[in-house]
Amino acid sequence: MNISDAGLTLITGFEKLRLTAYLDAVGVWTIGYGHTRSALPGMQISEARALDLLSQDVQDAESSVQRFVRVPLTQYQFDALVSLVFNIGGGAFKSSTILRLINERAEPLRIGAEFKRWVYGNGKKLGGLELRRAAERRMYLGEAA
Secondary structure (H helix, E strand, O other): OOOOHHHHHHHHHHOOOEEEEEEOOOOOEEEEOOEOOOOOOOOEOOHHHHHHHHHHHHHHHHHHHHHHOOOOOOHHHHHHHHHHHHHHOHHHHHOOHHHHHHHOOOOHHHHHHHHOOOOEEOOEEOHHHHHHHHHHHHHHOOOOO
16 A cells, blocks of 8 residues: 555645755754755755655655554555554654554544654644644544545
């Protein structure tokens, strides 16, 4: 399974294109569409390079979801989880309660509630993350496809 256009739109809606590196809300150097792995102070990239980095980062997130989720997913569930993993990382997802609940086939609303726990950066609740998690939750539950 791969991310759909709706899932990609969800990610890029929250990861605005920035062609010059910047410090994100938690002090991590970021560039392009939320790319952090190789971002450095003063770095500048083209829009084409930003799209390449986005593609790589989405593939990494897809791979984590495919590797760790052991139950079938709908397309919108997969998309929501790829967006979450894109933002929190595969390591955090691997050890998360949301993953455990998914693999235990918990009630969808219980799983959906877990998105609300991932709204903190450096111990502070971040409004942007609250909005993103609400959108991911709606997508996971099939309320916004």
